[in-house]
Amino acid sequence: MRKILIFTASTGGGHNQAAASLEELLKSNGYSVVKLDALKETNKLLDSFISDGYRILVKKFPKTYRELYKLSDRRKVNFKITRIITKFLRNKIYQIIQKHNPEVIIATHPFLVNVIGELKEEGKICIPFISVVTDYKIHQTYVHSSVDAYITGSYYTKLSMMERGIPKEKIYHYGIPIRKEFFVSSIDKKKNKKDDFTILLMCGSIGLKAMEKVLKRLVKSKNRIKIIAVCGNDVDLRIRIEQKYMDKYEDKEIIVYGFTNKIPELMDISDIIISKPGGLTVSESIAKNIPMVIPYVIPGQEEENADFLVHTGAGIRVKKIKEITDVIDNLIENPSLLREMKKNIKKLSKTYSMESIVEIVNKLIEENKYNTKNYKKERVIS
Known part of the structure; x- marks a missing residue:
């Protein structure tokens, strides 16, 4: 059985989620998969x-x-x-690769790019290497000439990579790996037009306090709305929202979840997502064809993800939380705006294909059969 080695790292949840989705995808296609947190290992x-x-x-x-x-x-x-990080990780990463002897290495975290790239560059290993870019604009940490293929979330990302000198032939905008449930609908019929406008309110592990501020504004909407609030593992937040907001408004239905695996199903019944724009959340919303409203971001990569959504017409950035009520009311009262956003999202999702990622893996394995003579399995790093 062909073996794949996936490296991830726990800086934010997106890298691990992408790795887990890849593991599930590859195992379902007959591969043996080893998934490791590179830093912890x-x-x-x-x-x-x-x-x-x-x-x-x-x-x-x-x-x-x-x-x-x-x-x-x-x-x-x-x-x-990257030189400092590589110095700390290099020898043990090499030992792990030697131990598992995979046919392809995949990294869902940029810290691994230079480590593995250097090992390939020096001839220590001769194994195809795929880097998964988990945000929508490239960061310099991802850039290395020894990467054989990049998996990205959009053509927009591809362009930013080409600007940094990465050959377009190495870049595949098939979508950031996400769970297969996001590619199928859990409902058979279209949402009844008489249903209340439904908002899925999330925030990830960061920004829980801001989420409550958003909810405080949403209940001031002049329209009938349903709000599905997902609080994650924050039990105190969930209890506070239930006590303060549930069954308090005649024209507002509020449903509260803690941690849940039902996000794909909740997206299916929602008209819009209000969330911070983590790379995986953005990919999930694109796969589900649901526009995003963004009231909070992690500075840096999520600001760039938000810029991507605004630039492509797939999302709305709210600079101040107090403005979110007007934004939502405008979308409800002008349904053509929401339809246009959904149309824009469909354009983005056209190239999304998890099976195409498997095809890249197969292709690299076949190509590498003719290039394994340079792989010195027993060579020790000096």
Whole structure:
């Protein structure tokens, strides 16, 4: 059985979700898959420093995170940063690759790109390498000439990569890997036109306080609406919303979820999503053909994701939360606006194909059969 090695890392949930979706996809196509968190497997101290540091920065010091994100996107600065990370990870990553001897390596986190790229460049390994870009604009950390294929979320992303010198032949905008449930509808009939306008309100693990502020504004809408609020693992938030908002308004139906695996089904019955624009959430909304309204972002990559949605007409960015009531009322009272956004989203989803990712894997394996003589399995890194 052909073996695939997938590397991820726990800086935000999107990288792990993409890795899990790839694992499911490849296993269903007959592959043996090993999925590992690269930082946890190789350097727990570095993992704690990076993962915890990321969470603290985006929650407590978002402006600082934005500046660090932009600074690290500069080629010279990025080179120095990736050199340090590579130094910490390189030997153990090489040992893991030697142990599992995969036919293809896939990374859903950019920290692995330079590590594996360097091993390929030096002839330590001769294994096809796929990098999955989990946001909608490329960051310098993803750029390496030894990557054999990039999986991206859109043609917009592809253009930003080509601007950085990545050959277009290596870039496949088949969509960021997401669960198969997002590609099928859970309802047989179209939503009854008499149903209330339905809003799916989410926020991910970051921005829970902002979510409550949004809800406070939504209940002031002059229209009948249904609000499905997903609070994740924040039990206190869920209880607070239930006590404060449920059954308090005659023309507002409010349904509250904690952590749930029913997001695909909830998207099917919703007219719009209000959420922060994480790369995976954006991909899921595109696959489900549901426009997004964006009242909060993690500075850096999510600002770029929001720009992508606005630029393509698939989303609306709300600069101030107090404006969201007017935005929603405008969409309800002018349904042609929502129809136009859905039309724009359909254009984006035309190239989405998880099976095409499998075809890339197959293609790289076949091509590599004629290039394995340079692979020195027993060579030790000096």
